[in-house]
Amino acid sequence: MSEYVEIAGLKVVKELFDFVEHEALAGLGIADFWGGFAAMVADLTLKNRALLARRAELQAQISAWHMEPSGDYSEFLKAIGYLLPAPAPFSIETKDVDPEIASIAGPQLVVPITNARFALNAANARWGSLYDALYGTDALGEKPASGPFDPVRGGRVIAWAKGFLDKTVPLAGGSWADVTSLTPTGEMLLINEDTGLADPSQFIGHAEGRIILRNNGLHIQIIQDATTPVAALDGAGISDILLESALSSIMDFEDSVACVDAADKVLAYRNWLGLMKGDLEHKMQKGGKDFVRRLAGDVAYTDTQGQPAQLKGRALMLVRNVGHLMTTPAILADGEAVFEGLMDAMLTVLCALHDKGANATQDSIYVVKPKMHGPEEVAFANEIFGRVEDVLGLPRYTVKLGIMDEERRTSVNLRACIQAARHRVAFINTGFLDRTGDEIHTSMEAGAMVRKGEMKHAAWIAAYENSNVDAGLACGLQGRAQIGKGMWAVPDQMEEMLVQKLAHPQAGANCAWVPSPTAATLHATHYHEVDVFAVQNKLKAAGPRAKIADLLTIPLATKNWTAGEITSEIENNAQGILGYVVRWIDQGIGCSTVPDIHNVGLMEDRATCRISSQHLANWLHHGVVGEEDVLDAFKRMAAVVDAQNEGDPLYEAMSPDFSSIAFTTALDLALKGAEQPSGYTEPLLHAGRLAKKLA
Numbered sequence: 001m002s003e004y005v006e007i008a009g010l011k012v013v014k015e016l017f018d019f020v021e022h023e024a025l026a027g028l029g030i031a032d033f034w035g036g037f038a039a040m041v042a043d044l045t046l047k048n049r050a051l052l053a054r055r056a057e058l059q060a061q062i063s064a065w066h067m068e069p070s071g072d073y074s075e076f077l078k079a080i081g082y083l084l085p086a087p088a089p090f091s092i093e094t095k096d097v098d099p100e101i102a103s104i105a106g107p108q109l110v111v112p113i114t115n116a117r118f119a120l121n122a123a124n125a126r127w128g129s130l131y132d133a134l135y136g137t138d139a140l141g142e143k144p145a146s147g148p149f150d151p152v153r154g155g156r157v158i159a160w161a162k163g164f165l166d167k168t169v170p171l172a173g174g175s176w177a178d179v180t181s182l183t184p185t186g187e188m189l190l191i192n193e194d195t196g197l198a199d200p201s202q203f204i205g206h207a208e209g210r211i212i213l214r215n216n217g218l219h220i221q222i223i224q225d226a227t228t229p230v231a232a233l234d235g236a237g238i239s240d241i242l243l244e245s246a247l248s249s250i251m252d253f254e255d256s257v258a259c260v261d262a263a264d265k266v267l268a269y270r271n272w273l274g275l276m277k278g279d280l281e282h283k284m285q286k287g288g289k290d291f292v293r294r295l296a297g298d299v300a301y302t303d304t305q306g307q308p309a310q311l312k313g314r315a316l317m318l319v320r321n322v323g324h325l326m327t328t329p330a331i332l333a334d335g336e337a338v339f340e341g342l343m344d345a346m347l348t349v350l351c352a353l354h355d356k357g358a359n360a361t362q363d364s365i366y367v368v369k370p371k372m373h374g375p376e377e378v379a380f381a382n383e384i385f386g387r388v389e390d391v392l393g394l395p396r397y398t399v400k401l402g403i404m405d406e407e408r409r410t411s412v413n414l415r416a417c418i419q420a421a422r423h424r425v426a427f428i429n430t431g432f433l434d435r436t437g438d439e440i441h442t443s444m445e446a447g448a449m450v451r452k453g454e455m456k457h458a459a460w461i462a463a464y465e466n467s468n469v470d471a472g473l474a475c476g477l478q479g480r481a482q483i484g485k486g487m488w489a490v491p492d493q494m495e496e497m498l499v500q501k502l503a504h505p506q507a508g509a510n511c512a513w514v515p516s517p518t519a520a521t522l523h524a525t526h527y528h529e530v531d532v533f534a535v536q537n538k539l540k541a542a543g544p545r546a547k548i549a550d551l552l553t554i555p556l557a558t559k560n561w562t563a564g565e566i567t568s569e570i571e572n573n574a575q576g577i578l579g580y581v582v583r584w585i586d587q588g589i590g591c592s593t594v595p596d597i598h599n600v601g602l603m604e605d606r607a608t609c610r611i612s613s614q615h616l617a618n619w620l621h622h623g624v625v626g627e628e629d630v631l632d633a634f635k636r637m638a639a640v641v642d643a644q645n646e647g648d649p650l651y652e653a654m655s656p657d658f659s660s661i662a663f664t665t666a667l668d669l670a671l672k673g674a675e676q677p678s679g680y681t682e683p684l685l686h687a688g689r690l691a692k693k694l695a
Helices: 014-024 033-067 073-079 116-126 130-135 151-168 262-277 340-352 374-392 414-420 432-442 452-457 459-474 494-500 517-529 532-542 563-587 606-621 627-644 661-671 682-694
Strands: 004-007 010-013 106-112 127-129 182-185 188-191 203-207 210-215 218-224 238-244 248-252 282-286 289-293 299-303 308-311 316-320 327-333 336-339 365-369 399-405 425-430 482-485 511-514 592-595 601-604
Touching (some): 010 033, 014 262, 033 336, 033 340, 106 116, 127 130, 130 238, 151 517, 262 340, 336 340, 340 374, 374 399, 414 459, 425 459, 452 563, 459 532, 563 592, 563 627, 563 682, 601 606, 627 661
Parallel strands (some): 106 248, 106 511, 316 365, 482 511
Antiparallel strands (some): 004 010, 210 218, 592 601
């Protein structure tokens, strides 16, 4: 049993109370923090419950309509208040936004805040080695072999990189492949003693052994170190090209973590506090040597006027809170667990007060809020952060809000959602995975859905992706906020990412998610190739592309499948659920690269699990498969997952008895998926993890 401290009518687990009192509040001089938080909880809990009840009410009405449809579907949704009238034209009024959010386009990393090493890597991913990213991945068409430096592969890396420079910072004459000398001379970069850049303004300065260039707002560092093996292959002694990569990073308290109690939350809050204070460290080994990973410093250089200047060395850090659904036993009010979203809002902003300008330069705090259903819930988030600002003595709208467009009621009412927080919106982002899970759950009674792999080709997907950009531009986000796109989920397939993810800046998104610092560096090349803000101007001139009718098109199956196709689908879903859940329950790992049924590593989090569980629940509900079929598939796939994890000394096998908490939780996600609120995985996962920790 947890030990609680009673204060201001609340009961706070002692470990959390001590963290807040002695670490998070230290030096801030905030009067009556606990009293203010208790009043906020008392005032907002009933509103939170009412919003969740409204979700359930709308879901029940939609399910009933699908069982006995009559009339036009969209008119029905309007009649019940699910589909709302679009607001009159408006522009957001967000102020004091950092340039990484407002005026520079680039990659965005998302990492679990509970892993200090990942968090530090993400913060330091502002700069990445293009040479390392090309050499160490399959970006050039083949995976690198282990062993000493391969000069042939190194030559291919150099050739690719020089071609990149020719496209992004071209010379007035000739190619970067023929460069033999780089000489900074005041405002000009002299190349080969007889030429320069086609656009001299792209040269912004230099430092010892490095030249600083800029294109589309992003910086490039050309490094010269003649002592390296790579430089020996280059006529100008260029040893590396560093790209400004992850402009921003989201430190995630939500889908990528497994936080179920006070101890988990304290770990998360302490890491976030360390990032904000700048003193987070992680001791580790690499190459047989011990070292400490810390936050990177800024990059000093001399500008073209001969004056000292700096470039930021770290990504701008945002924090993603949990949604409105879950409660936490870390704090009790009137004997009941408080809503975790209220606790996250207060404590993540409290920790961010320790940032003294090293992260955000505009005295703003950036909080991403996921899994909101419609404008009423966005308005509630706006109210929550207003109350947080009051308790912490912050000016109104210090907290900037990121809206995840990942639930259907938000998608079809996105402009109204943006309007509900128009003074603090700094981010909207598509979340295909959760959006698909909600699509299946909302329309559970409509019929059997297409196979999971066919979802990406459904009519609503293109409308959804276009609508997000259309709405953002129509509501004035350009120059004030990020319009984002979702994750590349296959971290080992960088060649394919270089092909596919170019579509994100081409779609007008000024940020898109990547799974690693290396992926951020490679994806950064796309933002050099595409002027996103020019694309946005063209899209604004062309007008909206998406139609509500397309957004509401349900991806129902129109054909019968063979027995083999059905078995394949069940096994694919079961293997994905088991591979993710067994790590979540047994080891508290909320996000990792999980081998799929074909042993291809995929980034898995609760959103991917939500799709798989809801898809199986849908097919069960409509009799495409039976419970025995699903159980048998889970047992077969448990053995597969056990074999895939046999090299993990901490792994606990699920077969052959199939009685573990992990196995039963994974199975419940499918068998009980239709009855879960909005199809979310959290209630079952949290219960399973708490049971495992207790055991």
